[in-house]
Amino acid sequence: MSERVAVRKTYKLFIGGKFPRSESGRSYLVQDSNVSLASRKDARDAVVAARAAVQGWAGATAYNRGQILYRVAEMLEGRREQFVALGVPADEVDAATDRWVWYAGWSDKLPQVYGGANPVAGPYFNLSTPEPTGVVAVVAPEAPALLGLVSVIAPAMVTGNTVVVAASPSAPLAAVTLAEVLATSDLPGGVVNILTGHLTETVPTLASHLDVNAIDLTGVTDADLAAELEVGAAQNLKRVLRPAPADHDWFADPGITRMTTLLETKTVWHPKGV
């Protein structure tokens, strides 16, 4: 009896809820695997998918979004060993799972914490409500590959934004495996789209894309590239989250700034009277 030959996995992009190869047909060798090398066209396709998903995701109830994020945590917990086998430390997988749970609960609380009635000096009803800004491009941190990725995706999408994320170029397997988690969590296609490959290839396209509303530069370590991307983002006045400091502690309490920077506040006035 010969030993069973294992079935290997092909690691591909995650766009619009599907797993396509790069339209360029290219891949690169990393973590002993051939991983799709996303092109500028893939980045644009991902934005199209993300835009198409905005109305449904932003329009879903906060309760429903929270349920789906919690489902992501359940799925992630179930694949704990798979991430460990990819080289993600067990405590990082646990922290990433707990972070999904933490953000899941924010979906129907942030609008209360961050919005509310304003006591204007006159006979008016006046209410401020946070709303998603739309499509958010995210550069995930190089490391930690899973916790860093979860810590930038979840705060962007829990409030109703859709996301195009450029995964860690040196450790993309955790990102592609996370895509499998997302694909089995009732998350509508296009809400999260994951690109693997070189940041210099995809991110400038996202930064200057006129149908992207915000960009999170967290994972950009090259200061010149970060400045160049911010200049690109200025063209349509994207909301910008600047790069995280090198010593950022991903295990610490993340605060709410990541969520609030990617929100718009809408204030509605109406007179009171009989």
Add this chain to the structure above:
Amino acid sequence: MFEYAPAPESRSVVDIKPTYGLFIDGRFVDPSDGGSLKSINPASEEVLAEVAEGGPADVDHAVRAARTAYEQVWGPMPGRDRAKYLFRIARIIQERSRELAVLESLDNGKPIKEARDVDLPLVAAHFFYYAGWADKLAYAGFGRPPTSQHSGPDPQPLGVAAQVIPWNFPLLMLAWKIAPALAAGNTVVLKPAETTPLTALLFAEICQQADLPAGVVNIVTGAGETGRALVEHPGVDKVAFTGSTEVGRAIARAVAGTRKKLTLELGGKAANIVFDDAPVDQAVEGIVNGIFFNQGHVCCAGSRLLVQESVADQVLESLKRRMARLRVGDPLDKNTDIGAINSAAQLARIRELSDAGSAEGAQRWSPPCELPERGFWFAPTIFTGVTQAHRIAREEIFGPVLSVLTFRTPAEAVEKANNTPYGLSAGIWTDKGSRILWTADRLRAGVVWANTFNKFDPTSPFGGYKESGYGREGGRHGLEAYLNV
């Protein structure tokens, strides 16, 4: 039209000096490397005063003064004491509000009744509101700071704020910038608009009168280059700008790659949507207020009227009748509804876009209206037969010019309202509550006025979606721009 006897507000309450220096480190100083510019009364073209034009060395001087004040005085000061200075300023503004209102009207061209009844009360209220926040920042609801930036249990100020403001509401925009910045513990260098520097300079005197520590507020007058030097100065930690989207973009590029926190309040092209069940008389008042308030020099002006086709004729007839009763003329006359256009340059811009409206095929209408011979004037104007492709439906005119479009269904109204790169404000007129909420949910705009328009309050956040900028002014949201949260 009824004839009213002239009812001019006296300008003797204001003592305008022939020349003004820069207000740096608590004193008025001559510019070291800048020139000067003249501020004129747009209603008469008379020169009101000569003001300094700050150069790069002056800006540097002001930023260093603000830095020293931040590190040695204002930063370490307990919030309750910062609050008391802000309360003092609010009180002095109330006490001197007639003087400030007349000066604002003279320098800007806005009707005295608006400066007196809208601008000044809001300015004082804004300082009162933020004064109370100065010792309550930990309660402002921003949560705990991320651990790696953690420097204490309370939100911390940013440092020196560079603030550049426009000419449409000179003193109100100053209040929106300075009050939250100071409450949060920052010091400021503010550049007023080139054409309307005088109330900011009077505000500098108020700071002296309040014994505000030197260097906490610095006022550097000048034009675009002065503003650029301020925004690009490496010593500032925060940039806040209100003005055009074009300049906002340039500022966003200028601060790229720096640690400067940026908030922008930019242009708009608001839709004012009138549904077929709206009370017509109220809606017409709202339309008039939306586009003719402050000569239409309002970033959140309701400059696109979207009226449901079935009531379009009725609304337009009523609107024209109302417009024929608007009084255009001397801003200091208490009966005046529409004052002077702020500058020759702005008047040229309004004329250029209005001519484009006619050239592109829209129908222009203005009531018979006698305009003064001297000064800058533009009659209230509406365009009908406007399509979404017309420049007057897409570009911000920033003048008393309304573009009228029609729609058939609520979905079409929303589609047209959102068909713009801007997203500052919007209006909804209908008697049906559920329709208001349905529509408000779908409008991509930061402020939605339902059955009202152009209402402002210091507790109520104001700011835009999309290319109308980011960040909010007013309310506790307004503190976020000046804290390390």
